[in-house]
Amino acid sequence: MNLTRRIAYNMGVQFFGKALITVLSLVLIGVITRTLGVSGYGQYTTAFSFVLFFGVLADLGFFSILTREVSRDPTSEYATEATNAILTVRTIIAVCVYALAVGIAFLIPVYPLVVKVSIALLSAAMLLQTLNSTLVAVFQAHLKMDRAVLSDLIGRVVIVAGVLAVAQTGNLLLIIASYIVGNFVNLAFSVYFVHRLVKLRWSTDWVLIRKLAREAIPMGVVIILVSVYFKVDAVILSLMRSSEDVGIYGAGFKILEVLNLIPYIFVGSIFPVIVQALEHERERVNGLIQQAIDVLAVLVFPVSLGVLVLAPQVIRFIAGQDFVAASTVGVGGVPLAAPHVLMVLMTSLIFGTFSVLFAHVALGLNIQRRLILPNVLFVIFNVGANILLIPYVSYMGAAVITVVTELLVFTVYAGMIGRMLKFKFNPALVVKAFAAALVMAGAVFLISEKGLVFSIAVGAFVYAGLIFALRAVPPSLTRLIARGQK
Numbered sequence: 001m002n003l004t005r006r007i008a009y010n011m012g013v014q015f016f017g018k019a020l021i022t023v024l025s026l027v028l029i030g031v032i033t034r035t036l037g038v039s040g041y042g043q044y045t046t047a048f049s050f051v052l053f054f055g056v057l058a059d060l061g062f063f064s065i066l067t068r069e070v071s072r073d074p075t076s077e078y079a080t081e082a083t084n085a086i087l088t089v090r091t092i093i094a095v096c097v098y099a100l101a102v103g104i105a106f107l108i109p110v111y112p113l114v115v116k117v118s119i120a121l122l123s124a125a126m127l128l129q130t131l132n133s134t135l136v137a138v139f140q141a142h143l144k145m146d147r148a149v150l151s152d153l154i155g156r157v158v159i160v161a162g163v164l165a166v167a168q169t170g171n172l173l174l175i176i177a178s179y180i181v182g183n184f185v186n187l188a189f190s191v192y193f194v195h196r197l198v199k200l201r202w203s204t205d206w207v208l209i210r211k212l213a214r215e216a217i218p219m220g221v222v223i224i225l226v227s228v229y230f231k232v233d234a235v236i237l238s239l240m241r242s243s244e245d246v247g248i249y250g251a252g253f254k255i256l257e258v259l260n261l262i263p264y265i266f267v268g269s270i271f272p273v274i275v276q277a278l279e280h281e282r283e284r285v286n287g288l289i290q291q292a293i294d295v296l297a298v299l300v301f302p303v304s305l306g307v308l309v310l311a312p313q314v315i316r317f318i319a320g321q322d323f324v325a326a327s328t329v330g331v332g333g334v335p336l337a338a339p340h341v342l343m344v345l346m347t348s349l350i351f352g353t354f355s356v357l358f359a360h361v362a363l364g365l366n367i368q369r370r371l372i373l374p375n376v377l378f379v380i381f382n383v384g385a386n387i388l389l390i391p392y393v394s395y396m397g398a399a400v401i402t403v404v405t406e407l408l409v410f411t412v413y414a415g416m417i418g419r420m421l422k423f424k425f426n427p428a429l430v431v432k433a434f435a436a437a438l439v440m441a442g443a444v445f446l447i448s449e450k451g452l453v454f455s456i457a458v459g460a461f462v463y464a465g466l467i468f469a470l471r472a473v474p475p476s477l478t479r480l481i482a483r484g485q486k
Contacts, residue, residue: 016017017149018265023158024172024439025258026318028163032175033251034318044151044172044244045250047118049234051126054101056227058094058130060088061220064363065212066137067268068275084203085212087134094130098123104426107456110239114172120175128183135190138197140268147193178214219368222359225375229382229405233398236386241394244329249395250312251319252341256349259307262299263353266276271360278364285361286423297430298472300353300436302327306456308346309445313341313452336396344399350407358413365420374412378405432472436463 018229033041066086070079105111105119128172132151139148162178174449194200203209233252238246277284289377307314315338327335362371384404417423440463444455 002433013146013149017146017153018261021149021153021156022258022261024153024160026255027058027343028160029251029254029258030318030320031160031163031167031324033247035170035175036172038247040170040172040247040324041244041250042238042245042247043112043115043118044175045234045246045254046114046238046243047122047176049231049238049250050105050119051098051101051122053231053235054097055126055130055228056224056231058090058097058126059133059220059223060090060093060213061216061218061223062090062212063133063366064139064219064223064360065216066134067140067271068363069212070138078199081203081205081208082212083134083138083198085205085209086137086216087131087200088203089209089213089427091131091133092126098127106119118172118176121173121180124443125176125183128180128187132183132187132190135187135194138194139190140272143220144193144197145269148190151186151189151193153184154189158182158185160175190394202330215366218372219363222368222371222375225372225379226409228374228379230402232383233386233390236383237395237398238389240387240390242328244326245394248323248326248328248338249341249398251315251323252340252395252399254343255307255314255318255342256345259303259349260352262303263296263356266296266299267357267360271364274361275364277292286421289357289361289417289423290426293354293425294429294433296353296357298467300350301433302440302459304349305437305441306444306459308343310442310452310455311342311346312449313448313455315339315342317452329396341395341399344396344403348403348435351403355406355410355413358410358417361417362413365417367416370416371413374409374416378408381405381408429472432470433467436472437464438469439466 032044036044042425069082102120102123108116111119136145136148139145159178159182162181163175165176166174191200234249236244237249270288274285274288277288305311312324319338323338324338327337330336359371362368382401385404386398387399389401418425440459443462444459447458448455
């Protein structure tokens with residue numbers, strides 16, 4: 001299979017696989033929210049947000065560095081040595097970090113015992129997921145993401161089956177235990193598949209480990225800072241408001257997390273190609289970035305605006321009627337609930353999508369150190385604003401601050417990459433895609449009472465028709481890559 005077909009196949013498998021995984025994730029949200037209720041789901045969200053916050057410390061940027069290093073020459077001996085070195089150091093760091101998370105959780109007096117035990121169980125599950133992500137970096141660099149998708153899909157099916165099996169008990173701890181089993185199955189399949197690409201072993205090459213660490217840690221600092229302003233709002237909410245507030249916010253935020261898969265799947269697929277272009281054919285890079293922006297715009301605009309206008313129906317379908325009605329704050333006598341949170345957060349999806357692309361380009365350029373200071377400022381703003389707003393407007397304040405922070409990140413990242421590469425953005429196709437998405441959103445709003453499935457079907461039909469009518473279909477990214485390889 002030539003490079004063009006491998007890239008197309010790799011992207012196609014990821015989108016198809018992640019679409020199935022997204023469906024399973026939404027099923028999980030639906031089952032768990034209905035099983036635990038608003039307050040119980042708030043405890044679930046608190047535990048997940050707490051552990052995921054520490055989970056970033058377990059990465060320290062090694063995933064991104066490994067993808068970049070292996071992408072340069074996936075079949076080389078160096079690629080194997082780098083894989084084993086990073087797997088070794090991530091294992092050591094992850095065990096220490098998750099142990100620290102459990103210790104700190106049991107020292108927080110406002111967390112009930114069920115939340116503390118949930119954090120301990122989730123830490124075990126996330127340890128397995130951290131180890132698995134190292135192997136995913138290898139699959140990504142080799143353009144063999146079908147293996148990673150299959151492993152992830154099998155693990156996710158096990159999790160869903162486990163949650164369904166214990167749902168009637170309403171026991172949060174049994175639900176979380178399902179994640180340990182599912183993540184173990186996922187890791188086991190990944191280890192089996194990756195042995196065909198690299199031979200895994202414990203590394204004692206501390207010279208190489210130190211070299212990789214020097215490059216990874218600046219990116220790790222950036223990722224930690226990003227995690228702070230992306231995850232800390234739920235943690236602050238859990239410390240300053242009730243579990244019901246956390247549950248309301250968590251319902252909308254969890255949907256945003258699922259939809260964030262869109263840019264990460266696409267950008268992750270083309271990242272090895274961008275790295276190779278930066279290494280050997282700099283003249284192709286700006287064309288690749290423009291193509292990526294166009295594709296992301298066509299993919300994300302209709303999702304963001306469509307979910308925004310269908311937010312009540314989406315929350316009702318996924319989380320249940322309790323989350324549509326539950327509210328602890330309001331404006332002018334109007335109660336604000338999970339659908340309003342989701343509406344606000346959909347704006348951040350647009351900004352965040354393009355920030356993902358620019359962050360990956362920065363990593364390819366090896367300028368991750370330049371991202372540290374801006375992200376420190378983003379964290380200061382985000383944490384400070386959340387502490388000020390959450391006591392008064394609770395989850396709505398957290399949602400608004402998320403959007404503002406994502407806008408700031410997008411502005412800084414886009415400006416930095418634009419200056420570095422002298423990139424001249426062509427807005428023609430992006431404007432067409434946004435116009436088509438706006439018209440689609442208007443049409444969907446008018447028929448939203450006809451039902452969610454019908455509204456989505458009509459919206460997809462309207463958007464597809466407008467995209468073709470406006471000639472806003474992006475030229476094939478893989479075709480551009482193919483031309484560059486000739």
